[in-house]
Amino acid sequence: MVTAALVLHDSLDKICKTSPGRCYEDEITTCSPRGRSSLFFRSKVNLSEQAEVKLGLAYRVQVPSSALQRSRRVQSDDTVMMVVTMINSSFFPPTPRRSRSRGLISQHPVSIQQTVLGDRVLFVKVGSQSVSNLTERVQLIFNNEKMVKNGRCVFWRELHLMNETGQWSTEGCNTITTREEYICSCNHLSFFAVLVNPELNSKVDERNAASLTYITYIGSALSALFAFGSLIIYVALCRRRPEKALGIHMQLSGALLCLHLSFLSCNLWIFLLNEKEDSWVCRGLGLFLHWSLLATLTWVALEGFHLYLLLIRVFNIYVRRYLLKLCIVGWGLPTFFVVICGILGVYGKYTMEIRDSNNHTSTSQICWMSSEFQQRRLVMYITLAFLCLVVLYNFCMLLLVVFKIWGLRAGRKDYECSDWKKTHKERGTSLWKDCATVLGLSCVLGLPWGLASLTYATLPGIYLFTILNSLQGVFMFLWSVALTCKSKSGNNSSVPDPSSQKMMTTSFNN
Structure with a gap:
């Protein structure tokens, strides 16, 4: 069985307490994992075609061509570097929710008592430019091996404050649940996961x-x-x-x-x-x-x-x-x-x-x-x-x-x-x-x-x-x-x- 810190090995030895998302993003995009792993993808992709990446048998990522084109640095580029990998969810400890929010907490905060499906976070990075507000959404497919019910797609939102890390948020992500998969459709690129047993209104189906x-x-x-x-x-x-x-x-x-x-x-x-x-x-x-x-x-x-x-x-x-x-x-x-x-x-x-x-x-x-x-x-x-x-x-x-x-x-x-x-x-x-x-x-x-x-x-x-x-x-x-x-x-x-x-x-x- 593959262990939690699947790919990054020594690259994740550095502890990022205040900004785990930014720190791990820098480490992931620059590191070279030892040997080959089915759960780490790093390669250049063609901008004219949709990029599809499979990590093992449990995870798939589909990035539309329009998102790839927005990530390039100059208009003349025909290819762009794409990185997809998995990280242990323990590297993303959510900040407890505040009693009074000053716009620092996401508009869709999720309770920190919920657990991440499989304890794994999917990271997707394309090019060097920030990609958000996409008209054609990125699809991320998580295999639901244990048939866990009540899952919701989330991404990691940084708070950029001292002594605070971030929170899981549903903003910009829609969830489609099938018998064996969670299909996340998001309008940006980031660190993604599926939280199981979220607080939903079960009275109204x-x-x-x-x-x-x-x-x-x-x-x-x-x-x-x-x-x-x-x-x-x-x-x-x-x-x-x-x-x-x-x-x-x-x-x-x-x-x-x-x-x-x-x-x-x-x-x-x-x-x-x-x-x-x-x-x-x-x-x-x-x-x-x-x-x-x-x-x-x-x-x-x-x-x-x-x-x-x-x-x-x-x-x-x-x-x-x-x-x-x-x-x-x-x-x-x-x-x-x-x-x-x-x-x-x-x-x-x-x-x-x-x-x-x-x-x-x-x-x-x-x-x-x-x-x-x-x-x-x-x-x-x-x-x-x-x-x-x-x-x-x-x-x-x-x-x-x-x-x-x-x-x-x-x-x-x-x-x-x-x-x-x-x-x-x-x-x-x-x-x-x-x-x-x-x-x-x-x-x-x-x-x-x-x-x-x-x-x-x-x-x-x-x-x-x-x-x-x-x-x-x-x-x-x-x-x-x-x-x-x-x-x-x-x-x-x-x-x-x-x-x-x-x-x-x-x-x-x-």
């Missing part, structure tokens, strides 16, 4: 992912249609009775319409063109999607703020140009944030990996935050934190609504008639109305977004979150229809209804 995708597309299409309908209804209601709450509902409907249209547009662009590189259109669609999401969350928060003013600060409220100021916050804050992100280059093509029950890995892409952007996780955390704050605040507002309804229900006992059957029937009707009010306000306040925590618990939680949030535009339309019906019934009735439902609806729309 390829079949469930396809079902969730169909649910999302259908729900988003329906939400876009119904959000447009609710927008028309609110415009008509505002013409008859211009109320501030109706104006806020109208702005929220517009934000929801933009959100679902942008989501469908981002997926449609990827589906129709399937471009390999990020284009300005994909970056623009990613910016529009992020802006629509932030605008929707902001207007949902403003719905809760307006409800707070109605329930807590009921008397002596007057804010000059109230709706205009809300519009500045609701549309201006998301615009300011995405403009900064756009200048920093956040947006582009985002790639997700999905594993099926047979351990096959597939990829899905969308125009969103670019997978190549180093600070993508930071932007995602800021967006997620904003979502959590909005949901928490509006949940508190919904609890206040429930307490108000209970208080109004208790105050009605003095006005109830002596007929027990009639009173019991009125109680049942009022209870259903109160439940409908609470459910309607839950959708308006964006509380279904809070179900995102269930996506980390169970597969049914993922389905519930997907269904409710993809149909949010439909729920908004039903709320607008309910307000229209209540408005008509209120105009036709000469005696005011003292029920809590009537009082709550009136309060929420004045």
